[in-house]
Amino acid sequence: MMDGSDLSSENNRKGIISQAWTRLSQVYQGTLDQWTPHMKSRWVGSAVLLAIFMLRIFTKQGWYIVTYALGIYHLNLFIAFLTPKIDPAMDFDVFWPILVMYFITLLCITMKRQIKHMLKYRYLPFTHSKPKYKTVDSTVTVN
Template identity: 55%
Template structure:
């Protein structure tokens, strides 16, 4: 008798969490096509986080860790899924085309835009939650962290831009030429 009650109550709990995860996934699916709205909401969330840091003058380590994590996400967003720097020329492996007469291969990101947005929002929410606990407010001299972050950002972005120049790829679709089909040209 006790076993049946435990099984039915655990079955109800698991059904509740399954339903909750389905509802959450449905919400994410409906949100997917609204890119501008998603990014505006993410920026607002980051600004709320930064406002909290500014008002309470603390949690600089959390802010630094969040900044480093967002920088890593951004680099993964800018990097092609198949990295041409691995240089598979001798083995006939994948590489990006470098001449106009070579086969067209579309730019595929290592981190897709939706996953990039989702990781930014999720990490910012976690960072915001961390600011409610004093244990994460480690006393540090924040200007040093700012200098470390700026230095790391400049070095990382310089390396990424040099990689983009060397392998001739542009990870953004804005201002790229768009070609029409023969049927659409009429």
């Protein structure tokens, strides 16, 4: 038979974790509530953190993927900010040329370095104008 103490200790552990998570959420929300009125300080702090991050990127010559993902995340937040709050069940038309330009822009930004590398080392991914080598016949007979 199962001992009742195992079940109660598991419930107690879940209760402690739940209470800790709730308390952490309350402290976090309290901190956010305290900083909400200080709009200029938040903008200055954000600008300083962004400048430090950009300085690190330029000095260390790295973190490009993280920066790219962060940029897309901020673009997504900006688009969500501009999007009106309407019923999501209603289907509304998307202006497709903006999506096409967005895709082309992201593609150009992403592929810029790869294309420069391909041009530098004369790597052509297509068969157009590649040199063609003649094969040597290995069945040469000697008299």
